[in-house]
């Protein structure tokens with residue numbers, strides 16, 4: 608799905624700085640308690656967890672526990688290896704695992720998830736799981752990206768005859784990306800799952816992926832883009848993607864923009 612080390616590097620180009628700006632800008636929407644028990648879903652390599660989220664929480668809460676989870680053991684290994692914080696535990700866990708999360712019923716006061724739910728299928732299951740593990744009146748904070756140059760190209764190439772036969776089961780998994788209106792798609796799922804006081808904001812920034820080289824440096828971390836493609840064609844797929852990004856940006860400089868959905872809600 609990801610190369611963890613390359614992901615950490617790629618994330619530093621714009622994803623982590625953008626996330627930091629968004630979290631800090633909307634931090635007034637967070638109502639802190641003296642004691643917080645916090646869950647993060649899809650923490651990845653741990654850099655955003657420690658450098659952005661835990662950094663903010665430490666400035667606002669004196670007593671907190673933080674459970675940072677991710678589907679991929681290699682991501683958790685990298686996080687554990689490079690980041691130690693006495694209040695943070697990194698753990699491999701799948702948010703779609705219904706049995707596991709029964710053990711955490713109404714445990715958490717806040718749930719964070721950054722750039723994760725757009726790659727998780729079965730929204731009914733993950734919405735149910737996060738609802739059940741949240742305490743009454745607890746808050747969720749989610750950031751997703753609905754459109755960016757890499758995904759625009761991935762969706763477009765995956766429809767071409769040459770690539771469609773390999774990519775049928777690999778569209779980055781969530782219908783969020785395929786929806787005409789991703790923001791209302793996700794808020795509707797949250798509403799159906801029982802969440803209230805839903806607020807959502809769309810934020811647009813520039814990725815600066817404007818030429819072949821910068822695009823390639825970024826996309827090669829996302830191994831799920833071409834994981835179903837035969838080994839000998841993988842490079843060709845990524846080359847085509849990055850050449851197209853460069854061409855599209857020459858036509859329209861806004862092609863390199865990335866759009867984020869920031870969503871908060873309460874149980």
Ligand SMILES: C[S@@+](CC[C@H](N)C(=O)[O-])C[C@H]1O[C@@H](n2cnc3c(N)ncnc32)[C@H](O)[C@@H]1O
Nearest residue numbers: 649650651655677678679701702703721722723
């Ligand atoms: C784009 S990365 C974001 C990582 C990190 N939050 C950040 O902001 O850099 C998405 C993460 O979601 C994780 N993920 C995907 N499906 C998941 C699932 N079913 N349960 C938990 N984590 C999942 C992936 O392993 C990956 O680390």
